[in-house]
Amino acid sequence: MNAQDLGTIAVIGGTGAEGSGLARRWVKAGLQVVIGSRRHEKGARMAAELSAELNGAPITGTDNLSAAQQADVVVLSVPYESQQTILASIQPALPDKILLTIVAPLLGKKKGRYTPPAGGSAAMEAQAQVGADVTVVAAFQNVGAHHLQDDQHDIDCDVLVCGNKRAAREVAVALAEAAGMRGIHAGALQNAAVAEGLTPLLISINTIYKTRSAGIRITGLAL
Numbered sequence: 001m002n003a004q005d006l007g008t009i010a011v012i013g014g015t016g017a018e019g020s021g022l023a024r025r026w027v028k029a030g031l032q033v034v035i036g037s038r039r040h041e042k043g044a045r046m047a048a049e050l051s052a053e054l055n056g057a058p059i060t061g062t063d064n065l066s067a068a069q070q071a072d073v074v075v076l077s078v079p080y081e082s083q084q085t086i087l088a089s090i091q092p093a094l095p096d097k098i099l100l101t102i103v104a105p106l107l108g109k110k111k112g113r114y115t116p117p118a119g120g121s122a123a124m125e126a127q128a129q130v131g132a133d134v135t136v137v138a139a140f141q142n143v144g145a146h147h148l149q150d151d152q153h154d155i156d157c158d159v160l161v162c163g164n165k166r167a168a169r170e171v172a173v174a175l176a177e178a179a180g181m182r183g184i185h186a187g188a189l190q191n192a193a194v195a196e197g198l199t200p201l202l203i204s205i206n207t208i209y210k211t212r213s214a215g216i217r218i219t220g221l222a223l
């Protein structure tokens with residue numbers, strides 16, 4: 001699958017470190033991206049900043065609902081604590097679309113200790129909330145924002161893609177490749193709990209080894 005054929009990608013919460021990093025890399029790869037924010041002005045400002053930094057590349061920004069309405073693929077990049085509220089605000093735009101969630105729940109005071117959310121995972125909670133006519137796929141939980149923000153460097157990290165529909169996973173794999181990484185089919189959406197749990201584990205490794213670059217790599221694949 002060619003990521004350039006995916007249509008418009010909305011990044012909900014694309015004003016943040018992770019979402020703007022992905023947007024930067026996708027725009028650089030020639031994808032059509034719209035930044036979503038709780039405030040139209042903030043989304044438009046981030047889009048203008050990215051465009052200026054990328055030699056005038058076309059990118060727009062608006063409020064979250066408008067961004068989701070314009071999109072073929074909706075990427076959710078907000079803190080876990082606001083996931084439920086933000087999803088409710090964009091729900092009218094979601095039916096029949098792919099919702100790619102990069103949300104990694106970091107519950108409790110210690111960000112390096114994994115606590116599963118009540119619904120099993122943030123991705124499972126998202127699917128339960130948005131309903132069966134939205135296809136949720138989880139990816140990018142284990143890619144640090146600073147990797148994405150520096151679009152000149154290669155990222156030594158794989159992207160685990162979990163979702164119940166292969167076609168939706170293919171979309172996420174194509175988006176991982178467009179962002180400069182290898183996307184790996186990692187099975188059902190239920191498995192997103194494992195990818196989400198790796199995030200605090202990587203935070204702990206970063207703390208112990210005094211770095212911020214720890215990532216994951218799957219071995220043994222002939223890809």
Ligand SMILES: NC(=O)c1ccc[n+]([C@@H]2O[C@H](COP(=O)([O-])OP(=O)(O)OC[C@H]3O[C@@H](n4cnc5c(N)ncnc54)[C@H](OP(=O)(O)O)[C@@H]3O)[C@@H](O)[C@H]2O)c1
Pocket residue numbers: 012013014015016017018019036037038039042043076077078079080081082086102103104105106140141142143144145146199
């Ligand atoms: N940062 C990383 O290295 C990293 C790595 C892997 C996964 N993730 C996951 O990716 C998601 C986004 O990460 P991030 O670091 O980009 O997050 P962030 O900067 O804290 O938030 C992203 C955006 O979410 C919106 N937002 C909505 N409700 C909010 C609230 N109650 N408080 C603060 N912001 C709110 C804000 O946009 P508006 O104000 O424009 O609405 C904000 O710019 C998170 O779920 C995180 O766990 C992050």
